[in-house]
Amino acid sequence: MNITxxxxxxxxxxxxxxxxxxxxxACIVGSGPAGFYSAQQLLKLIPDVTIDIFEKLPVPFGLxxxxxxxxxxxxxxxxxxxxxxASSPQVNFIGNVTLGQDITMxxxxxxxxxxxxxxxxxxxxxxxxxxxxLKNVLSARRFVGWYNGLPDDSELDVxxxxxxxxxxxxxxxxxxxxxxxLSPVDILKSTDITSRALDTLSRSKVKTVFLVGRxxxxxVAFTIKEFREMLNLPGVxxxxxxxxxxxxxxxxxxxxxxxKRLTQLIFDASLKTPPASVTKKFCPLxxxxxxxxxxxxxxxxxxxxxxxxxxxxxxxxxxxxxxxCGLALRSIGYKSVSVDPDVPFDDKTSTVKNCENVxxxxxxxxxPSGVILSTMSNAFQTAQSIATDLKDMKIDIKxxxxxxxxxxxxxxxxxxxxxxxxxxxKIDSAExxxxxxxxxxxxxxxxxxxxxxxxxxxL
Numbered sequence: 001m002n003i004t005x006x007x008x009x010x011x012x013x014x015x016x017x018x019x020x021x022x023x024x025x026a027c028i029v030g031s032g033p034a035g036f037y038s039a040q041q042l043l044k045l046i047p048d049v050t051i052d053i054f055e056k057l058p059v060p061f062g063l064x065x066x067x068x069x070x071x072x073x074x075x076x077x078x079x080x081x082x083x084x085x086a087s088s089p090q091v092n093f094i095g096n097v098t099l100g101q102d103i104t105m106x107x108x109x110x111x112x113x114x115x116x117x118x119x120x121x122x123x124x125x126x127x128x129x130x131x132x133x134l135k136n137v138l139s140a141r142r143f144v145g146w147y148n149g150l151p152d153d154s155e156l157d158v159x160x161x162x163x164x165x166x167x168x169x170x171x172x173x174x175x176x177x178x179x180x181x182l183s184p185v186d187i188l189k190s191t192d193i194t195s196r197a198l199d200t201l202s203r204s205k206v207k208t209v210f211l212v213g214r215x216x217x218x219x220v221a222f223t224i225k226e227f228r229e230m231l232n233l234p235g236v237x238x239x240x241x242x243x244x245x246x247x248x249x250x251x252x253x254x255x256x257x258x259x260k261r262l263t264q265l266i267f268d269a270s271l272k273t274p275p276a277s278v279t280k281k282f283c284p285l286x287x288x289x290x291x292x293x294x295x296x297x298x299x300x301x302x303x304x305x306x307x308x309x310x311x312x313x314x315x316x317x318x319x320x321x322x323x324x325c326g327l328a329l330r331s332i333g334y335k336s337v338s339v340d341p342d343v344p345f346d347d348k349t350s351t352v353k354n355c356e357n358v359x360x361x362x363x364x365x366x367x368p369s370g371v372i373l374s375t376m377s378n379a380f381q382t383a384q385s386i387a388t389d390l391k392d393m394k395i396d397i398k399x400x401x402x403x404x405x406x407x408x409x410x411x412x413x414x415x416x417x418x419x420x421x422x423x424x425x426k427i428d429s430a431e432x433x434x435x436x437x438x439x440x441x442x443x444x445x446x447x448x449x450x451x452x453x454x455x456x457x458x459l
Contacts, residue, residue: 023048023049023050023403024046024048024049024050024113024114024390024397025049025050025052025111025112025113025114025401025402025403025404026042026049026050026051026052026112026113026114026115026116026386027051027052027053027054027108027111027112027114027115027116027403028051028052028053028054028116028118029054029099029108029115029116029117029118029119030053030054030055030062030117030118030119030120030362030364031053031054031055031060031061031062031093031095032061032062032063032064032118032120032362032375033062033063033064033078033082033362033372033375033376033379034062034118034120034361034362034363034364034365034375034378034379035053035055035062035116035118035361035362035379036053036060036061036081036082036085036086037361037375037376037379037380037383038116038118038361038379038382038383039051039053039085039086039091040081040082040085041379041380041383041384042116042383042386042387043085043088043090043091044383045383045384045386045387046386046387046390048090049090050090050092050403051090051091051092052091052092052094052112052403052404052407053086053091053092053093053094054094054097054099054103055093055094055095055096055097056096056097056098056099056119057095057096057151057448057451058095058096058419058423058424058427058448058451058452058455058456059095059419059424059427059451060082060086060093060095060424061079061082062120063120064076064078064079064082064372065079065148065149066144066145066148066149066150067144067148067173068148069144069148069176069179069180070147070148070180070188070191070192070193071179071180071183071187071188071191071193073191073192073441075372078372086421087421092404092420092421093419093420093421093424094404094407094418094419094420095418095419095420095423095424095455096416096417096418096419096448096451096452096456097407097411097416097418098339099119099339099340099343100339100340102410102411102414102416103407103410103411104340104342105340105341105342105343105358106342107406107407107410108407109342109357109358110401110406111401111402111403111404111405111406111407112401112403113357113395113396113397113399113401114357114359114386114395115357115358115359116359116360116361116382116386117343117352117358117359117360117361117364118360118361118362118364118379119336119339119364120334120336120362120363120364120368121334121335121336121350121363121364121367121368122141122334122336123334123335123336123337124139124141124142124330124334124335125332125333125334125335126330126332127168127290127330127332129290129291129292129293130292130293131292131293131294131295131299132293132330134293134295134297134298134299135157135159135295135297135298135299136158136159136162136298136299136326136327136328137293137299137328137329137330138156138158138327138328138329138330139329139330140167140169140173140174140177140329140330140331141173141334142156143156143158143177143329144173144176144177146158146194146197147180147193147194147197147201148192148193148194148444149192149194149444149445149446151446151447151448151451154194154196154446154447158197158200159298159326159327160181160200160201160203160204160205160206160327161205161326162205162206162325162326162327163205163206163207163208163326164206164207164208164209164210164323164324164325164326164327165181165206165208165209165210165325165326165327165328165329166209166210166212166302166323166325166327166328166329167209167210167211167212167328167329167331168212168290168302168328168329168330168331168332169211169212169213169221169330169331169332169333170211170212170213170220170221170222170284171221171222171331171333172221172222172223172226172371173331174211174222174329174331175211175222175226175227175229175230176226177329177331178209178211178230178282179226179229179230179233180193180201181201181204181206181209182206182209182233182235182236182280182282183201183233184234184235185198185201185202187234188201189439189440190439190440190441191440191441192435192440192441192442192443192444194443194444194446195438195443196446206327207279207280207281208280208281208283209281209282209283210283210284210285210323210325211282211283211284211285212285212286212288212290212304212323213284213285213286213287213288214287214288214289214307214314215286215287215307215309215312215314216244216286216287216309217244217245217248217263217266217267217284217286218248218251218255218259218263219312220262220266220284223262223371224258224261224262224265227262227265227266228265230282231265231269233282235278235279235280236278236280236281236282237274237275237278237280237281237282238269238272238274238281238282238283238284239274239281239282239283240269240270240283240284241283241285241286244270244285244286244287245266245267245270248263248266248267249267251263252264252267266284287306287307287308287309287314288304288305288306288307288321289304289305289307289314289316290302290303290304291303291304291305291320293328294322298326299325299326299327299328300324300325300326301322301323301324301325302322302323302325302328303320303321303322304320304321304322304323305317305319305320306319306320306321333368333369334363334368335350335368336350336351336352336363336364336367336368337350343358344356344358349367350367351364351365351366351367352364352365353365354382354385357395357396359382359385359386360382361375361378361379361381361382361383362375362378362379363375365378365382366378408459411459412458412459415458416458417452417456417457417458418456418457418458418459419451419452419455419456419457420457422455423454423455423456423457424455425455426454426455427445427451427454427455430445430454431443431444431445
């Protein structure tokens with residue numbers, strides 16, 4: 001890799017010398033993991049690059065701040081790496097600027113040699129079945145945003161006055177939600193979970209959480225770390241319906257090692273007898289697809305079709321069953337959308353493909369799946385593609401692209417307040433101070449207006 005970096009650096013330096021340019025102006029739209037990892041790698045691969053990172057919220061870090069569970073502070077340590085990148089004199093953070101509203105792709109193309117889109121996937125996939133609009137049928141994405149302090153979701157109407165919750169989906173997000181619903185509140189008190197969410201959870205009556213998937217135990221999408229956490233959660237027993245793991249022991253030996261370890265853990269957990277003193281239950285349930293939600297105003301029941309597996313495909317049978325509940329959470333994935341008519345967006349795949357000096361990284365490039373490590377890998381690949389295209393002279397650096405001054409003029413005309421890195425640090429300090437007073441690491445500010453009052457400015 002070092003040899004590649006040196007070759008690309010020399011090639012780029014020759015191009016700059018030939019054209020008389022002093023720098024390459026690049027922008028990144030989105031300040032989550034894909035955005036920061038793209039910036040980090042571009043700094044390594046290309047000398048003298050100037051990178052402006054635009055973020056629609058006043059605060060950075062995307063899903064690391066608003067998606068990672070509050071009881072996973074070790075995962076959030078990646079923020080330290082992102083902060084180091086943002087501290088480079090070649091990187092500028094501009095928060096509270098939305099592509100498609102405050103600025104357009106046309107504006108960016110006039111200002112930058114390279115545009116990297118990393119704004120992720122912040123819309124929901126839906127079942128499209130009757131009753132999905134009932135109260136307390138909630139999006140997992142919005143529920144996560146609620147307890148993590150995402151401004152748009154901070155006032156989500158969450159009613160936990162029920163003993164049974166049903167989560168539809170068996171990925172890591174679904175397991176995160178199950179763990180948050182069943183965790184003793186004392187475990188969450190010192191985290192950065194919002195006080196509003198903590199208060200609601202402290203009054204929760206939820207005692208049983210079903211984690212329902214349309215396929216079987218060999219196809220679950222959650223990882224071993226998340227499942228092991230559920231097994232070790234104090235005061236919670238993990239229960240499986242009889243017969244749901246038939247055939248699993250025979251299949252384990254032929255599985256790839258990661259899947260083998262996870263499936264073995266699931267099977268071993270199914271053999272354990274829970275202590276009689278345990279009052280909370282975590283119930284993974286397989287081979288079920290929801291057909292509709294029932295209730296007068298709020299959800300009271302989820303009806304299911306029982307599936308059978310043909311290969312890896314879930315095929316509905318004639319058998320049906322129901323689970324009575326007062327809370328249902330849909331956790332079947334996110335999707336990206338086009339935020340500007342000039343974004344080269346593929347409606348079929350809900351992704352953006354690299355073309356004409358416009359690149360994509362993270363979920364916007366790959367689709368909404370994978371962990372931070374896979375996002376890092378994709379962002380590094382995108383940065384490498386940019387560097388290679390630059391070396392091969394596929395990127396026009398001869399045209400005048402003045403960078404941020406063009407965007408600054410547009411933003412200034414509209415009196416749009418922005419948050420730079422110094423402004424973010426003021427917000428960061430305010431949150432930590434508020435958290436300290438409450439005996440926690442931080443208390444997130446939930447209101448964009450308040451964020452801007454603390455860290456915003458008019459250019």
